[in-house]
Amino acid sequence: MKLVLFQQSGRISDARVYPGILMPDGVVNIAPAVTGLERSSPQQVMQDLINSFDGLRPTLERLAATADRIPLANVRLRAPLPRPGKILGCIGNYWEHMQREPRPLNMFLKNPDAVIGPGDTVVLPRFTEPYVFQHEAELGIVIKGPAKEVALADHRNAIFGYTCVIDVSARAEGRSTWRSGSWMGKSFDTFAPIGPCIVTADEIPDPNNLDAKFWDNGQLRHDYNTNDMEHRVPELIQFATTIMTLNSGDIIACGTNHEGLGPLQDGDLGEFEIQGIGRLTIHVSDPLKRTWERGIYMGPNSTAPAARAAQQRGG
Numbered sequence: 001m002k003l004v005l006f007q008q009s010g011r012i013s014d015a016r017v018y019p020g021i022l023m024p025d026g027v028v029n030i031a032p033a034v035t036g037l038e039r040s041s042p043q044q045v046m047q048d049l050i051n052s053f054d055g056l057r058p059t060l061e062r063l064a065a066t067a068d069r070i071p072l073a074n075v076r077l078r079a080p081l082p083r084p085g086k087i088l089g090c091i092g093n094y095w096e097h098m099q100r101e102p103r104p105l106n107m108f109l110k111n112p113d114a115v116i117g118p119g120d121t122v123v124l125p126r127f128t129e130p131y132v133f134q135h136e137a138e139l140g141i142v143i144k145g146p147a148k149e150v151a152l153a154d155h156r157n158a159i160f161g162y163t164c165v166i167d168v169s170a171r172a173e174g175r176s177t178w179r180s181g182s183w184m185g186k187s188f189d190t191f192a193p194i195g196p197c198i199v200t201a202d203e204i205p206d207p208n209n210l211d212a213k214f215w216d217n218g219q220l221r222h223d224y225n226t227n228d229m230e231h232r233v234p235e236l237i238q239f240a241t242t243i244m245t246l247n248s249g250d251i252i253a254c255g256t257n258h259e260g261l262g263p264l265q266d267g268d269l270g271e272f273e274i275q276g277i278g279r280l281t282i283h284v285s286d287p288l289k290r291t292w293e294r295g296i297y298m299g300p301n302s303t304a305p306a307a308r309a310a311q312q313r314g315g
Helices: 042-066 152-158 233-243
Strands: 002-008 018-023 026-029 075-078 087-090 107-110 121-123 132-134 137-143 159-166 169-171 192-200 211-216 219-225 251-253 269-274 278-285
Touching: 002 042, 018 042, 026 075, 075 192, 137 211, 137 233, 152 159, 152 233, 159 251, 159 269, 159 278, 192 278, 233 251
Parallel strands: 087 251, 121 278
Antiparallel strands: 002 018, 002 075, 002 192, 018 026, 087 107, 132 169, 137 159, 137 251, 159 192, 211 219, 211 269, 269 278
16 A cells, blocks of 8 residues: 655645645545644655554545546655654665675664655755765665564564655765764755655565666666665664664665665656565756766776766665
8 A cells, every 4th residue: 555645736725735645647635534624734644644544444445446546647756754753874885786794784864855756856955065966776764663672583574664765964085974073964954755656565565675766857876676785674674763763754865776876966866666666756956056967976997977086874
């Protein structure tokens, strides 16, 4: 099941955000099945859905089978988790065809207020110290909590579903993350696009065997499979919950294969699709109208323009 938050287009007097089920031919409004909708924020609505999903599932399945669809043309999808309590991002976490010892698993916290949704705009900051701004297209794990000290064998108990996350990143020269000691380069406003939906975990048999693709203005950049993760989904759950309690609606972004990194700049259209989840589309705006060479990084032996800078490891 694909859960979304949406607004109905054309209803100027109704700016409410509703929970829904995304279907191939439209969206089913499931607000009648959700209690306390008027008193809750959109984030709380989705967290409540996660917490009560097992009991609600028969009702939701009935609505999906019988209720009228709202055509997609009449719907504006919003971020399915507008303000997660925590966004944890993996640092690197892909082999990228390198033969070496696995690196220690590490993560950073990303600003929850950076979240935007489908069709929204990444706005590059006026701050000019970062050298460039790049996309990192990642599988996002949506948590069902509270989850603390989860064993590898029990990792599925902590996973509600999956979504697409674009970890927009400010860079120093090369591929190093700007201010990597603090990871502030990951947390500018609008730097965490999420969506288009949360697909429940039962629809993704193996999260470590999903194709992920990102296009910038129609140019295919990221093109990888999640089987290339150094530290796989069970280990990510175990590691994160060893350090902190994860609650329903928190997200772990699994990192990306850096082969295919490129700059985001004014006027760009980004499209990110993960097999079994869907496609997240974003726009890019830069008030300073900066430009960068459009080459992409394709590995340490590449001669592409973006690969000619120092090959430092980024997050």
